[in-house]
Amino acid sequence: MPDATGPGSLSALRLANRQRLLLALTPGQQISQAELARLTGLAPATISGLVRDLVDEGQLLVRQGVANGRRSRLVERAPTRQRYGIGIDLGRTHVRVVAGVEPGEVLADAAAVLTDGLTPDTVVAAIGKLTAQVCDEAGLRTGQVTGIAVGVPAPVDAVTGVVTETAILPSLVGFPLRDEVSALLGRPVVVENDANLGALALARRAGAPRSVVFVKVGSGIGAGVAVAGQLLRGDFGSAGEIGHLALDPGLSVVCRCGRRGCLETVGSAESVRTALSSALQHDLSLAEVLGLIGDGHPVAVHVLEDAGELLGRGLGWLAMILNPAEIALGGPLIAAGDAWLRPVRQGFRRAVLPGVAARTGIIISPLGEATEAAGALIAGLSAAD
Numbered sequence: 001m002p003d004a005t006g007p008g009s010l011s012a013l014r015l016a017n018r019q020r021l022l023l024a025l026t027p028g029q030q031i032s033q034a035e036l037a038r039l040t041g042l043a044p045a046t047i048s049g050l051v052r053d054l055v056d057e058g059q060l061l062v063r064q065g066v067a068n069g070r071r072s073r074l075v076e077r078a079p080t081r082q083r084y085g086i087g088i089d090l091g092r093t094h095v096r097v098v099a100g101v102e103p104g105e106v107l108a109d110a111a112a113v114l115t116d117g118l119t120p121d122t123v124v125a126a127i128g129k130l131t132a133q134v135c136d137e138a139g140l141r142t143g144q145v146t147g148i149a150v151g152v153p154a155p156v157d158a159v160t161g162v163v164t165e166t167a168i169l170p171s172l173v174g175f176p177l178r179d180e181v182s183a184l185l186g187r188p189v190v191v192e193n194d195a196n197l198g199a200l201a202l203a204r205r206a207g208a209p210r211s212v213v214f215v216k217v218g219s220g221i222g223a224g225v226a227v228a229g230q231l232l233r234g235d236f237g238s239a240g241e242i243g244h245l246a247l248d249p250g251l252s253v254v255c256r257c258g259r260r261g262c263l264e265t266v267g268s269a270e271s272v273r274t275a276l277s278s279a280l281q282h283d284l285s286l287a288e289v290l291g292l293i294g295d296g297h298p299v300a301v302h303v304l305e306d307a308g309e310l311l312g313r314g315l316g317w318l319a320m321i322l323n324p325a326e327i328a329l330g331g332p333l334i335a336a337g338d339a340w341l342r343p344v345r346q347g348f349r350r351a352v353l354p355g356v357a358a359r360t361g362i363i364i365s366p367l368g369e370a371t372e373a374a375g376a377l378i379a380g381l382s383a384a385d
C-alpha cells in the first residue's frame, strides 16, 4: 500500500490547500486568518504555514488590523508584480529607514539617533535593527524586498558606492558600505548622496516642476538637482556640493575642508548651533537651539536670520547657474519654519536677478524629515530587476 504521508502526497495536498486559500481571497479584500480557516475548512495551523509561504513568495500581504472588534493579522492578495523596497538615510547622528512599495509609497518609517556617532559598526547595527522593525510594521519579510538604497551626507562614486570625499564623512571613507549593507540584508544595494535622493523624491511627486533642487541643511549643506525626474550627479559625483562654495574667503572661520568662507561654516544648522552657543556662552545641543528659536529668543532668532540670509545667498548662486523652478529645503532647521524660510528668501532675492527671484519657489520640503529616505526607497525600487 502506498505511503499516503510520503513527500509527493504531502506536496500535492499542500498545493491543493494553497489553491483553496487563494480562491477564498478576493483581490482587494482583507480578512483575518481565523476567517480564512472558517472559509476553507483548513486548520488554523495549516493556514498560518500557507500564509507564511505565500507572503515569502510575494503573493500575499499581512497587516495588523481589526476584525470583529479584535486586533488580528489581516491577509490580502498582493497586487500583481508588486515590488517592495527599503530606503535608508544616514545622517551624521541618525539613521532613518522606511519600507515601501513601488512607485514609492512609504508603508512604515523608523529612525534612531546614533549616540556613539557614525561609525561602520554603529551604522550596520542600526540599519539591521530598523530594517527588521519597518519590515515587521509593513507586514513584509526581507525576502520580499527587491530594492534597497542608502543615502549618505557626502559625495558618492555612483559606480563603486564608496564615499569619495575624505574631508566630509571621514568615519566612512573607504568602508565598503554598499557591500556590507548588501551582505546584512541579502539584497543588492545602491549607495547615493542624500541630497540627490531628496531631489529624486521631490521630482517624482505628482505635479512636480521640471527642475527641482533639494538642499539638505544639516552639519553640512548639500544640494541635489533633478531635471525632468533625472538626477544631475556630475562626472565625479560632487554636483551640488554647495556647502563648500567659498561665499566670503575673508571670513575667519576655517571649514573642515581646510578653506575659509565656505557656506556651511555660516549657513548650516551646525553653524547656527556653534554661533548661538558662543553668543550665549553655553554649549547648546541642536534641539536646545530649536527650542530657543521656537520660543522667539531674540539672540537665537537673530543668529538664525544671519545664517538664513547667507544660505539664501548661496542658493542664489546656484539658481543663477541652474535656474530651477523650485528649491526645497530639508534638514533639522525645517522645524523653525517661517522664522528660517523668511531670511533665506531675503538672502536669495539679494543674490539673483529680479526675474529669477520672482519666479523661483523656495519652500520647505513637503516630505519633511523623511524626504531623503523616501528618495532612497524610490532609488532602491528603480535599481531592482
Ligand SMILES: [Zn+2]
Pocket: 243, 244, 255, 256, 257, 258, 259, 262
Ligand atoms: Zn569647506
